[in-house]
Amino acid sequence: xxxxxxxxxxxxxxxxxxxxxxxxxxxxxxxxxxxxxxxxxxxxxxxxxxxxxxxxxxxxxxxxxxxxxxxxxxxxxxxxxxxxxxxxxxxxxxxxxxxxxxxxxxxxxxxxxxxxxxxxxxxxxxxxxxxxxxxxxxxxxxxxxxxxxxxxxxxxxxxxxxxxxxxxxxxxxxxxxxxxxxxxxxxxxxxxxxxxxxxxxxxxxxxxxxxxxxxxxxxxxxxxxxxxxxxxxxxxxxxxxxxxxxxxxxxxxxxxxxxxxxxxxxxxxxxxxxxxxxxxxxxxxxxxxxxxxxxxxxxxxxxxxxxxxxxxxxxxxxxxxxx
Amino acid sequence: xxxxxxxxxxxxxxxxxxxxxxxxxxxxxxxxxxxxxxxxxxxxxxxxxxxxxxxxxxxxxxxxxxxxxxxxxxxxxxxxxxxxxxxxxxxxxxxxxxxxxxxxxxxxxxxxxxxxxxxxxxxxxxxxxxxxxxxxxxxxxxxxxxxxxxxxxxxxxxxxxxxxxxxxxxxxxxxxxxxxxx
Numbered sequence: 001x002x003x004x005x006x007x008x009x010x011x012x013x014x015x016x017x018x019x020x021x022x023x024x025x026x027x028x029x030x031x032x033x034x035x036x037x038x039x040x041x042x043x044x045x046x047x048x049x050x051x052x053x054x055x056x057x058x059x060x061x062x063x064x065x066x067x068x069x070x071x072x073x074x075x076x077x078x079x080x081x082x083x084x085x086x087x088x089x090x091x092x093x094x095x096x097x098x099x100x101x102x103x104x105x106x107x108x109x110x111x112x113x114x115x116x117x118x119x120x121x122x123x124x125x126x127x128x129x130x131x132x133x134x135x136x137x138x139x140x141x142x143x144x145x146x147x148x149x150x151x152x153x154x155x156x157x158x159x160x161x162x163x164x165x166x167x168x169x170x171x172x173x174x175x176x177x178x179x180x181x182x183x184x185x186x187x188x189x190x191x192x193x194x195x196x197x198x199x200x201x202x203x204x205x206x207x208x209x210x211x212x213x214x215x216x217x218x219x220x221x222x223x224x225x226x227x228x229x230x231x232x233x234x235x236x237x238x239x240x241x242x243x244x245x246x247x248x249x250x251x252x253x254x255x256x257x258x259x260x261x262x263x264x265x266x267x268x269x270x271x272x273x274x275x276x277x278x279x280x281x282x283x284x285x286x287x288x289x290x291x292x293x294x295x296x297x298x299x300x301x302x303x304x305x306x307x308x309x310x311x312x313x314x315x316x317x318x319x320x321x322x323x
Numbered sequence: 324x325x326x327x328x329x330x331x332x333x334x335x336x337x338x339x340x341x342x343x344x345x346x347x348x349x350x351x352x353x354x355x356x357x358x359x360x361x362x363x364x365x366x367x368x369x370x371x372x373x374x375x376x377x378x379x380x381x382x383x384x385x386x387x388x389x390x391x392x393x394x395x396x397x398x399x400x401x402x403x404x405x406x407x408x409x410x411x412x413x414x415x416x417x418x419x420x421x422x423x424x425x426x427x428x429x430x431x432x433x434x435x436x437x438x439x440x441x442x443x444x445x446x447x448x449x450x451x452x453x454x455x456x457x458x459x460x461x462x463x464x465x466x467x468x469x470x471x472x473x474x475x476x477x478x479x480x481x482x483x484x485x486x487x488x489x490x491x492x493x494x495x496x497x498x499x500x501x502x503x504x505x
Contacts, residue, residue, distance in 0.1 A: 004406060
């Protein structure tokens with residue numbers, strides 16, 4: 001029997017079986033996105049709190065749409081317009097939200113470990129939508145679903161991750177997930193973003209300085225977003241980044257013939273990725289967006305839909321009946 | 324709690340005969356097969372719908388499209404269970420708009436599954452008509468739902484369970500009446 005998931009805090013603590021189960025359960029929700037009437041009543045009467053302490057558009061809209069399509073109501077907290085600006089602590093803000101009795105909380109925060117911190121203190125399921133430079137588990141799950149769909153299996157691919165590995169929770173979660181399925185990971189980016197410690201994150205992770213070498217034989221290429229605030233003179237000029245690390249059509253030819261290109265977004269065309277690659281047949285960027293909805297619907301269904309933990313368990317009732 | 328078998332309701336041969344009759348009835352009462360389609364409810368409605376279509380093809384030489392419906396997301400008891408039931412795929416390749424649908428399931432009991440199935444179908448479009456075909460009607464309805472095509476009607480008590488076993492899923496073929504004994 002599937003071990004019951006209480007929260008989704010990170011990929012690290014999930015087993016292969018739990019990950020496979022989440023991906024399998026996303027399948028019906030992928031099909032659901034094609035229905036003419038995209039509204040279920042499955043979570044009717046449930047409320048999902050969306051607590052985004054860090055600005056986010058894509059992930060927040062994805063979670064909000066997933067909740068809406070399942071019939072759940074939402075409480076929205078956004079960094080720009082919240083009491084955070086007035087100096088309230090994370091736990092006070094979250095307790096205030098909890099006092100309004102949501103049935104689950106989706107949280108994004110700039111501190112690593114914020115989701116776990118909240119999960120330890122609240123009774124309701126917590127879903128991590130990105131915490132500092134730690135993890136972004138739903139992104140890794142939707143990437144895995146896209147890889148599995150496009151390439152037929154998740155097992156044993158050569159995966160190259162390009163860009164700012166150091167600051168990327170997307171890279172961390174992806175490395176943790178894909179290596180559980182036997183992937184060999186190659187990291188490539190400017191030296192200052194590629195500390196040696198990354199190789200200790202999981203087995204079969206290596207660092208490569210030249211993009212040509214990193215792409216050689218790759219089955220999947222994950223291009224990370226380059227945060228423009230981190231690219232500046234004299235450390236690294238944009239032209240230098242483009243010259244050294246942009247994924248161009250020519251460079252992509254070094255990878256396997258049907259190599260899949262992923263990008264978590266938001267994408268800066270012409271910086272980390274060439275527009276012809278972004279829009280090309282090998283790009284899975286738009287599938288990633290649709291799959292994000294499916295993965296998040298499946299997680300909300302599993303975590304938020306059920307009865308509270310203290311409700312009478314059917315198995316217990318049965319054993320009582322047998323007494 | 325133990326479960327004891329009380330009696331066999333249908334043998335493999337009787338299941339086969341019943342499905343032959345039901346397929347014929349469906350075609351006859353529809354006046355041909357124009358716009359007709361079968362929708363099997365997971366799990367055991369699925370092989371039953373497939374078999375009905377196969378029989379109709381062999382005996383009446385008509386092709387009836389078959390779809391598969393999973394009703395998990397439409398259940399009305401989800402917030403009362405601790406572990407969420409596993410969601411399966413719904414696979415209906417034809418447009419349901421203006422279709423003459425026959426929902427196929429193994430046992431009709433409270434009617435709640437069929438209520439859920441109808442909600443699921445309406446999310447896919449606006450069928451012209453929906454009728455219901457079941458192998459066994461065991462009574463105890465909790466909703467105003469009845470089947471148009473019934474294999475066998477069985478009187479049951481609340482503690483009894485009708486167990487349908489089909490080769491495709493259970494590697495055996497029969498219908499039993501079992502009882503829960505405390």
